[in-house]
Amino acid sequence: MRGLILAINPGSTSTKIAVFQKDVKVKQTNITHDATELAKYEKIADQFDFRKKQILEYLKKEGIKIEDFDCIVGRGGLLRPMPSGTYKVTDKMIEDLKIGFQGEHASNLGGIIAKSIANEIGKEAYIVDPVAVDEFEDIARISGIPEIKRRSLVHALNIKAVSRRVAKDLGKSLNDCNFIVAHLGGGISVAPLKKGKIVDVNNANESGPFSPERCGQVPVGDLVKLAFSGKYTQKELKKKMVGQAGLVGYLGTNDARVVEEMIKNGDKKAKLIFEAMCYQIGKEIGAASTVLFGNVDKIILTGGLAYSQRLVEYITDMVKFIADVVVIPGEDEMQALAEGAYRVLIGEEMAKIYEEEVKI
Ligand SMILES: Nc1ncnc2c1ncn2[C@@H]1O[C@H](COP(=O)(O)OP(=O)(O)OP(=O)(O)O)[C@@H](O)[C@H]1O
Ligand SMILES: CCCC(=O)O
Structure with missing residues (x-):
């Protein structure tokens, strides 16, 4: 062979x-x-x-x-x-x-x-x-409306790969580690890994932090109003939520590097929106830590956005009290x-x- x-x-x-x-x-x-x-x-x-x-x-x-x-x-x-x-x-x-x-x-x-x-x-x-x-553990599948189930759709390939890498660096098997992995790409998945298993995740297309192009979790009452406003077909609204929301919706670009340039040039709105995305990611990591009852070996930040020093510093300041943060930018x-x-x-x-x- x-x-x-x-x-x-x-x-x-x-x-x-x-x-x-x-x-x-x-x-x-x-x-x-x-x-x-x-x-x-x-x-x-x-x-x-x-x-x-x-x-x-x-x-x-x-x-x-x-x-x-x-x-x-x-x-x-x-x-x-x-x-x-x-x-x-x-x-x-x-x-x-x-x-x-x-x-x-x-x-x-x-x-x-x-x-x-x-x-x-x-x-x-x-x-x-x-x-x-x-x-998922069964408890993570319950949404709050019997007709709607929470679903596991997740950047599993990169999340598992970086987790294996960090576990190896710790001299452990992945099955012995508790991690929180935030995959920060065009879509954002924040997942608690309990003994190596992705036991919960936000589902990047419909919940969790907003991302460069997706809306994440938004107030559901207002979303229902928008859905019935007659302004959008179902297909158009879905497209807006996963392609024209987040950084694109507020700032007209899905490129975090462009947003950082705007901030450097003194754009206050760009700073607020960028920091709001970091804030929501930090908050989601905090939520994931409770799933692990605080027993977190490492928090791992990965995906394209993890190249951003500004973003990494903002989130690290919010979550470092939970566990050490490891940054593995990009994905392979x-x-x-x-x-x-x-x-x-x-x-x-x-x-x-x-x-x-x-x-x-
Ligand atoms: N060096 C960098 N500094 C800051 N942001 C960066 C850098 N490189 C990429 N990004 C940002 O990362 C985001 C895209 O990440 P990535 O390429 O991982 O996503 P993707 O592969 O298109 O989507 P997904 O991860 O959801 O499959 C964009 O907002 C991009 O601007
Ligand atoms: C829903 C997670 C995967 C993706 O966004 O492609």
Whole structure:
């Protein structure tokens, strides 16, 4: 076994692909897709041929034969609620990725494309820690309205990867650690990890802190009024909540670097909004600490926003009384995908079977 792994991570506007030799990255590229091209497809799954063709063209251009890969790993999507881990891509999983069991998400294509390439060469395809990872305790599922359940949708891939890193640095297994991880990207997930499990999370699309583009938790009465105001269709309001809210809504940009420039230039509104986002993140970390009864080994700040010194300092001042803060800026989802597949290739972990882990 040469340990050559192809990792595929489809995002809303691009497809990242990377080639790994064992768990070491050899090559990575980001194929950006023209928005007008993607707009031609009604459903995410309809983009399959288009994206797969571009991946294969890239590999050909680089002189990489698909037959040389030992396995293909893709980012998993909005599948049924499932425990974390590396999963074999199976027929039922493909069916659920195609329909988008918990919704449409570009990452639904990861497993579908991985399986299709793997089938051509007679190898296995895997997904690792998809957004649908659900390790909630039952108490976390209760919302306050019987018809509405709290759901676990979470940046699990990066959260688990950075947690494993910090646990290793502490000389512990992840299963022995209690962490609070704040993934601070375009969307924000703040998750308490109890003995390594994500036992609660805000759900970046509908609750928790507001983010560069999403509204987070807003007063529900006013949201209902807005929904029935006749100003928006359901689709328009949803788009506003997850794409045109947060920093974009208040300041017209989703780029925190631009907001920091505005602050440096004396823009008081920009300062207030930026600090409000930090304040809400700090507050959510405080809430997560109560889930762990204060037994927190480390608080981990990760994602693109964690590059911001201003943001890190603001939040650290708020939460350092709970535990030490570790900052791991950015994310390396490609590395996390390859590591998940590699653990299975070398027998360190058994690949899970979707049909055995989820409620069908
Ligand atoms: N050096 C930096 N300083 C400050 N902010 C930064 C820096 N680099 C990136 N960001 C901010 O991080 C945010 C995006 O983070 P990231 O790239 O992790 O998100 P994403 O991958 O697009 O979304 P998600 O994490 O929800 O999948 C943007 O607001 C961006 O401006
Ligand atoms: C809902 C968490 C995952 C994402 O925002 O992509």
